[in-house]
Amino acid sequence: MFLYCGIACRRKFFWCYRPLSTxxxxxxxxxxxxxxxxxxxxxxxxxxxxxxxxxxxxxxxxxxxxxxxxxxxxxxxxxxxxxxxxxxxxxxxxxxxxxxxxxxxxxxxxxxxxxxxxxxxxxxxxxxxxxxxxxxxxxxxxxxxxxxxxxxxxxxxxxxxxxxxxxxxxxxxxxxxxxxxxxxxxxxxxxxxxYPQMAPVVITLVSDGTRCLLARQSSFPKGMYSALAGFCDIGESVEETIHREVAEEVGLEVESLQYCASQHWPFPSGSLMIACHATVKPGQTEIQVNLRELETAAWFSHDEVATALKRKGSYTQQQNGTFPFWLPPKLAISHQLIKEWVEKQTCSSLPA
Ligand SMILES: NC(=O)C1=CN([C@@H]2O[C@H](COP(=O)(O)OP(=O)(O)OC[C@H]3O[C@@H](n4cnc5c(N)ncnc54)[C@H](O)[C@@H]3O)[C@@H](O)[C@H]2O)C=CC1
Ligand SMILES: [Mg+2]
Structure with a gap:
């Protein structure tokens, strides 16, 4: 649908007409x-x-x-x-x-x-x-x-x-x-x-070049891992929050980061999720989990993550009492972030 509408042009201040998109x-x-x-x-x-x-x-x-x-x-x-x-x-x-x-x-x-x-x-x-x-x-x-x-x-x-x-x-x-x-x-x-407010939250997928770091909180459904997330503190930039959250939650220093996407998230009371990829130096990958924040965190290979992304259906307890490793569903931005990492790894491992 196209409508014609008068638009005041800044410099000469005359009315010009052009179709406006839907x-x-x-x-x-x-x-x-x-x-x-x-x-x-x-x-x-x-x-x-x-x-x-x-x-x-x-x-x-x-x-x-x-x-x-x-x-x-x-x-x-x-x-x-x-x-x-x-x-x-x-x-x-x-x-x-x-x-x-x-x-x-x-x-x-x-x-x-x-x-x-x-x-x-x-x-x-x-x-x-x-x-x-x-x-x-x-x-x-x-x-x-x-x-x-x-x-x-x-x-x-x-x-x-x-x-x-x-x-x-x-x-x-x-x-x-x-x-x-x-x-x-x-x-x-x-x-x-x-005015209505929302809380900015960063969600970061940390990689050491070949593996990515996923974590779980005790409140997550059993077996589900996700990227690291954290609320921005007042006065912080997105970059500063990412550096702080990664240091606070898993004891690592971020070397570089790259924006991926953002999403409105209704929980706990309306957040703006800002998703980024981050890398740490290959030699500095030893995780020290902050147990006040996380239940556990670990490095996962490309194949492990790619397999988990393809997994569909419900996640029932296995015979040995454990739950299979699975990732957040498609609608969550963490899924998109993890998927993008898997695709990038797949492309970079293809012969030139
Ligand atoms: N859409 C997605 O894919 C995902 C969304 N999330 C969301 O990200 C949010 C933040 O992740 P967390 O690891 O829990 O954050 P976090 O690592 O900052 O820890 C949560 C703690 O931060 C404090 N906090 C500071 N500012 C807060 C605020 N404005 N509202 C509530 N608590 C605040 C509270 O003490 C709270 O217990 C979660 O609430 C979750 O809903 C988390 C993972 C994936
Ligand atoms: Mg967190």
């Missing part, structure tokens, strides 16, 4: 909805709503996958009416995206209520029956969602959680008020604006 049109539309409360309210009339209860998304099962249904405003009003809730609850919804046809998408938590009414949290089983789905913890469902639903629900959950936790101004103690889109909250008594 992506640009969509981005500008979302920007307008965040800035203009009336436009956003209007967009709710034709929009669609993802539903949550106590931060668990409403999901339906289809062929071993979960699907996230969307509901129209009319359907939502009918549902709220049926369970004795005020249609004003819709004001608690947050904008999370839109379709290419500019259908705005919102998320609403039926179990969290900005007016702290407990009536909102009852009726969960009845709502599930009515909605022909279940409210399932995102941690349990994330890897059985398609990439788009996973991304939408992750964004929605992080934003709903942020609003729930920022109901009051930390300076005046007064209730804060969200804008219609939910892109900010304002304290009416002092006009302080609060």
């Amino acid at each position: 992506y640009v049109t969509k981005t500008r539309y979302l920007f307008e909805l965040k800035e203009d409360d009336d436009a956003c309210k209007k967009a709710q009339q034709t929009g669609a709503f993802y539903l949550f209860h106590g931060l668990a998304p409403l999901l339906q099962t289809s062929a071993h996958q979960y699907l996230a249904p969307r509901h129209s405003l009319l359907e939502l009003e009918r549902l709220l009416g049926k369970f004795g809730q005020d249609a004003q609850r819709i004001e608690d919804s947050v904008l999370i995206g839109c379709s290419e046809q500019q259908e705005a998408w919102f998320a609403l938590d039926l179990g969290l209520d900005s007016s702290f009414s407990i009536s909102a949290s009852s009726h969960k089983p009845e709502m599930e029956t009515e909605l022909k789905g279940s409210f399932i913890e995102l941690r349990k469902a994330l890897f059985q969602l398609n990439a788009r639903d996973a991304s939408m629900l992750s964004t929605a959950q992080a934003l709903l959680r942020w609003h729930d936790a920022h109901q009051f101004c930390s300076r005046s103690g007064q209730p804060t008020k969200k804008n219609v889109a939910g892109s900010k909250r304002v304290c009416p008594s002092n006009n302080i604006i609060y």
